[in-house]
Amino acid sequence: xxxxQTFEPPLDAAWLERTLESGIPLARHLGIRVAxxxxxxxxxxxxxxxxxxxxxxxxxxSLFSLAVLTGWAWTTLLLKRGRYxxxxxxxxxxxxxxxxxxxPLESVLEPPxxxxxxxxxxxxxxxxxxxxxxxxEVRVATLAVARFEGSFVALRR
Amino acid sequence: xxxxQTFEPPLDAAWLERTLESGIPLARHLGIRVAxxxxxxxxxxxxxxxxxxxxxxxxxxSLFSLAVLTGWAWTTLLLKRGRYxxxxxxxxxxxxxxxxxxxPLESVLEPPxxxxxxxxxxxxxxxxxxxxxxxxEVRVATLAVARFEGSFVALRR
Numbered sequence: 613x614x615x616x617q618t619f620e621p622p623l624d625a626a627w628l629e630r631t632l633e634s635g636i637p638l639a640r641h642l643g644i645r646v647a648x649x650x651x652x653x654x655x656x657x658x659x660x661x662x663x664x665x666x667x668x669x670x671x672x673x674s675l676f677s678l679a680v681l682t683g684w685a686w687t688t689l690l691l692k693r694g695r696y697x698x699x700x701x702x703x704x705x706x707x708x709x710x711x712x713x714x715x716p717l718e719s720v721l722e723p724p725x726x727x728x729x730x731x732x733x734x735x736x737x738x739x740x741x742x743x744x745x746x747x748x749e750v751r752v753a754t755l756a757v758a759r760f761e762g763s764f765v766a767l768r769r
Numbered sequence: 770x771x772x773x774q775t776f777e778p779p780l781d782a783a784w785l786e787r788t789l790e791s792g793i794p795l796a797r798h799l800g801i802r803v804a805x806x807x808x809x810x811x812x813x814x815x816x817x818x819x820x821x822x823x824x825x826x827x828x829x830x831s832l833f834s835l836a837v838l839t840g841w842a843w844t845t846l847l848l849k850r851g852r853y854x855x856x857x858x859x860x861x862x863x864x865x866x867x868x869x870x871x872x873p874l875e876s877v878l879e880p881p882x883x884x885x886x887x888x889x890x891x892x893x894x895x896x897x898x899x900x901x902x903x904x905x906e907v908r909v910a911t912l913a914v915a916r917f918e919g920s921f922v923a924l925r926r
Contacts, residue, residue, distance in 0.1 A: 631823075635822060635823030636821075636822050636823065636828050637798075637818075637819050637820075637821065638795075638798065638799070638819065638820065638828055638830060638831055641794075641795065641798040642795070661794075662794050662795065663794075663795065664793075664794065665792060665793050666788075666792030666793065666856075667856065667858075671793050671795055671834075672837050672841075672858075672859045672862075673795060673830065673833055673834030673835075673837050673838065674795055674834075676830055676833045676834070676837070677828075677830030677831075677833070677834065678830075680829050680830050680833070681830065684829075699823075699824065701829075701866075702829045702866060703865075703866055704863070704864065704865040704866060705829075705863070705864055706861070706862070706863045707861065707862055708860075708861040709858075709859060709860055709861060
């Protein structure tokens with residue numbers, strides 16, 4: 613039997629989805645699902661319906677929200693896996709809209725260079741505060757519809 | 770009696786609120802209200818509740834959505850008032866998070882320089898496509914919590 617004092621849930625897609633849904637009401641309205649979290653890469657999805665604008669394409673704020681949650685999720689997973697008592701927050705970001713999004717959305721974060729991840733860990737251990745820049749692409753099937761880049765800060769509690 | 774063929778609603782805060790709510794489902798979930806649209810400036814508001822994150826402060830995607838809708842609303846009103854048959858879309862943007870937002874949100878767009886507005890009109894008349902850069906600040910009472918800048922494109926239909 614599991615001891616409730618020591619049991620920790622696996623840090624998998626289901627855990628991440630529950631974490632997003634329980635903490636951020638907007639994530640539920642966006643219809644965000646965690647598609648995969650393999651080998652450091654993260655993919656989230658969202659349907660077009662609740663995210664559409666007047667023209668029936670995706671609203672810019674929805675594309676941004678999907679992308680920033682992808683970066684936040686990646687950083688949060690890294691901190692959890694490293695057993696850091698730290699929270700992730702976004703500090704600043706840019707987004708460029710490349711094409712109208714006319715179908716279901718997928719965001720893709722490829723893991724940053726391992727030297728960048730090491731630097732984040734070192735900063736966090738040394739000063740309780742680390743920072744990393746992450747790139748996220750939002751796609752409709754194979755079409756890139758938005759390119760996002762953001763700085764995420766990890767802060768020891 | 771009003772002739773339904775020629776009646777046009779006044780381009781006031783109520784009209785803008787209906788336009789946002791009817792075209793963008795997410796605007797309803799964010800709880801966005803139009804506070805004022807006087808002399809070219811626009812102010813929108815949103816409560817903290819539906820926009821909170823794990824830490825009980827405003828989610829970065831909500832702050833972005835409020836700001837981008839403020840810029841979009843300003844551009845849309847300008848086009849409507851000028852009787853242009855054109856739509857506004859956001860092209861790219863940056864946002865910087867300045868402080869955690871712990872209360873009701875207000876976004877403020879001060880009108881850009883009149884030379885910039887004239888340039889947008891000229892581009893639109895000449896080529897059917899104009900662009901303008903807009904700055905929006907998001908505040909909680911007097912505290913600036915996010916600074917947004919975005920390029921909005923007006924496209925003739």
